[in-house]
């Protein structure tokens with residue numbers, strides 16, 4: 170029988186809120202006087218998006234896109250499926266993709282190119298977590314909450330097989346051994 174154990178807490182809710190506030194202020198300064206579309210990626214980014222947007226003071230609209238490549242595995246299938254498209258017209262708009270984690274970079278590289286085809290004014294990325302050790306391309310996020318080691322992260326929106334998204338902290342999957 171497969172065993173899943175929740176590891177130690179890497180970042181508490183307080184740590185995450187503090188970082189969201191810092192990045193929210195930085196984003197507000199960078200887009201001052203401009204319109205911004207904050208585009209959350211479902212489902213993983215829901216908690217981070219809700220936390221971050223409270224601290225962004227410029228003229229913000231929000232939308233969501235759903236991109237999936239992990240299914241019920243801890244490794245990426247390498248194939249990104251857009252299962253819910255963006256509703257807004259992003260032509261000549263500033264788009265900030267709000268992501269929970271950049272791991273191999275496959276999802277974000279695909280999404281950035283997908284959105285760029287619609288000629289937005291700018292496309293940048295704000296990710297709660299960055300796992301650079303697993304990167305398979307040259308994707309670099311513009312705003313990063315925390316850098317994490319090569320662990321399978323769960324909590325604060327991140328799932329393993331759709332579970333653990335509701336944990337109010339960031340942890341990791343200790344074991345998937347048989």
Ligand SMILES: O=P(O)(O)OC[C@H]1O[C@H](OP(=O)(O)OP(=O)(O)O)[C@H](O)[C@@H]1O
Pocket residue numbers: 210211212213214236237238239240245268269270271272273274275276277328
């Ligand atoms: O950098 P990558 O290796 O592409 O991995 C990152 C992506 O994978 C996860 O999404 P997932 O496909 O699991 O969908 P979910 O957000 O619904 O969990 C995560 O939320 C990121 O969007």
Ligand code: HPA
Pocket residue numbers: 239270272273320321322323327328329
């Ligand atoms: O470490 C991770 N945890 C959960 N989902 C993920 N999607 C990419 N990397 C991860």
Ligand SMILES: [Mg+2]
Pocket residue numbers: 213239327328
């Ligand atoms: Mg996932």
